[in-house]
Amino acid sequence: MIQDDLDMGRDCRWDTGQHSRRKSKSTSSSRYHISPPLLPANHSAGDTQRVETDRYANTGIEKQGGTSMKKSFHYASLRTRTKRRTKGSVPNISRRRVSCKDLGHGDCEGWLWKKKDAKGYFKQKWKKYWFVLKDSSLYWYTNQNDEKAEGFISLPQFRIDRAVECRKKFAFKACHPKIKSFFFATDHLDEMNRWMNRLGLAAIGYTPDDEMPRPDEDYWSESDQDDNDGYMTLKQDSSSSLCDTYHRIHSVNSSSPFPDPKHGRHFSSDSTYSHLSAEDSQQNAFGSASSSSCRSMYCERRSWQDLMETPLTSSGMHFLHTGPTEGHEAGLCGQAGDQQLGMAPDKWRQATLPVQYRHKSDSEGHFSPLENEEQGLRVPHHTHKQRSQSLPRNHSRRGPKSFLHTARPFEEKSEDDEVAFDVCISSKEESQHKRRSIDGLQELYQTLEQASLSAFGEQRPFSKQEFRRSFVKRCNNPVINEKLHHIRILRSTLKAKEGDLTAVNQVLEDSELTSKKFREWKQGHHELFLDICEFISSTKEPQNGEISALATPLIAHTHSFFETHV
Amino acid sequence: MSFIPGQPVTAVVQRIEICKLRQCDNLILGFSIGGGIDQDPGQNPFSEDKTDKGIYVTRVSKGGPAEAAGLMIGDKIMQVNGWDMTMVTHDQARKRLTKKNEDVVRLLVTRKSLEDAVRNAMV
Secondary structure, eight states: OHHHHHHHHHHHHHHHHHHHHHHHHHHGGGGGGOOGGGHHHHHHHHHHHHHHHHHTGGGTHIIIIIIHHHHHHHHHHHHHHHHHHHHTHHHHHHHHOOOHHHHOSOSEEEEEEEEOOOSSSSOOOEEEEEEEEETTEEEEESSTTOSSOSEEEEGGGOEEEEOTTSSSTEEEEEEOSSSOEEEEEESSHHHHHHHHHHHHHHHHOOOGGGTSOOTTSOSEEEHHHHHSOHHHHHHHHHHHHHHHHHHHHHHHHOSOSSOOHHHHHHHHHHHGGGGSOHHHHHHHHHHHHHHTHHHHHHHHHHHHHHHHHOOSSHHHHHHHOOOOOOOGGGGTTHHHHHHTTTSOHHHHHHHSOOHHHHHHHHTTOOOOHHHHHHHHHHGGGGTTTHHHHHHHHHHHHHHHHHHHHHHHHHHHHOSOTHHHHHHHHHHHHHHHHTTTOTTHHHHHHHHHHHHTOOOTTTSOOOOHHHHHHHHHHHHHSHHHHHHHHHHHHHHHHHHHHHHHHHHHHHHHTOTTOOHHHHHHHHHHTHHHHHHHHHHHHHHSSTTOOHHHHHHHHHHHOOOOOOEEEO | OOOOTTSOOOOOOEEEEEEOEEETTEEEOOEEEEEOTTSOGGGOSSOSSTTOOOEEEEEEOTTSHHHHHTOOTTOEEEEETTEEOTTOOHHHHHHHHTOTTOSEEEEEEEOHHHHHHHHHHHO
């Protein structure tokens, strides 16, 4: 029986983990005060709860009290899954996986220019796509036979406006205050007017049903995202996903654009479960279930949508753990329900979290899947000690989390991204140190924070995305930018000089150099030759002899005469 | 055919219209150009005045569209589709001639034989 429960607990661990993590996420650093000395008490509480677990097996206590502790074990594995999810394949693809033909005739369709996201710093390209406006969603395809949309946006959250900032004459944009703007352009004025009209209508003409932005839906999705691996995507979008998350949380709970203490409190009450006794947590659990009934409603939607839309790929399976359906709620939530067998319906509804709640966790640390596996595997051996073992982790985990929470908004504002960069690195470093020094982690973390220590020397920047982001940010800082340019110039000069050197060596090291060979070489490296002549004439001017006499007529030929076939 | 910088150029010109030939993705004209203000005019074998930095036809491929249109080796290109070619860089000239969206280029060219013919006719 105990074993069963434990298994069950392990099965639900992930969702519960998400559950409590979502809450603790919103509490920011309020949880920080719990220090290791509290552990023994919790340990004993855990033991007693072990027994209670049996009793309350079907009420989700295990979930509330016990598993929120265990979550740290699965925390990492969660992250990979989340990652996968954010990468998008699951919801994004499912939203976009509509072939152009299946979509049929939209309300409005045609070829439009769409501005590509700047991949390089200087590159901003327009590309033509086939656009289809269907209800309130705008899809675009590279051509009309495409099986999958190149991208899509759900218009109700967007504002349509002319894009005067674009160089295209008939450009317009779809702006989302929190996510990003999309730029479109047409070749003709009337076409633009037509599209703006249609899109504008779609953007405001939503049904009451859609009035509340459904948190489970993606606002947009694009192929560009898929280009990178999920991890990178996340890094790239982490700031936007943060906003995103805030936005969505509050679209559910309140209309305030930023988390305020009150709402923090709302969540923090939830998040203290893990440290309450079982009875308390039971009460609280039900309390929260009712208080967040609207949330769970959305979550339910999520799980529905998951079921319908999740392609049965490995990534989908990972997330939902499809198993033999037990007829839970007429099998509708069979997949989700299966792992949460024996929980109160509200609970498992809550347990299937909308994806955006998990966004945050991705940006918190960086684990290789290997590590995750390792962690996951370790769980069964520690089932008895879980409580005591997981608490410090759980606790220490909050360190980087809260740190990042405070750091991220700052990062968005700050000109100098080094700080933010350090944050990422230190949190990474930290997570690596985590296993070695469970209790010293907080110490380490605080030290790092105080010293605002850069781990550059020890830790190489980990993703291309990170590099790119830091590059873009640096470019905003004129001083650094200038230095960067200078470095770049020096570097390319060095490269060019090295090339010249090899070219010169070709001649110098050729023992059987003939005049014909030299002439050929001279033609091939004309500019270099001129440079050399110039250099010689300038340096040897005072004692100039036959060389400058030879060089002068050559310099006179400043240009070659090219021929181009057209 | 020499000219004074800053003064209008007087030259006998011939209108030549070349329809570009499509070869795979490329539109070809079938001739080569040399010269331009960034080139060494002294090395131009076709110019009379060795300071002339104009664009010259240095080669005409056999059976190409340019040959069919009557372009000859050594012709000096004065205009391409109305654009001046007497004060352009080599690359600018190339770009004018190889516009992807233009199937036809209209050239104004001048050559010594033309001038001679006109002079003879006037005499």
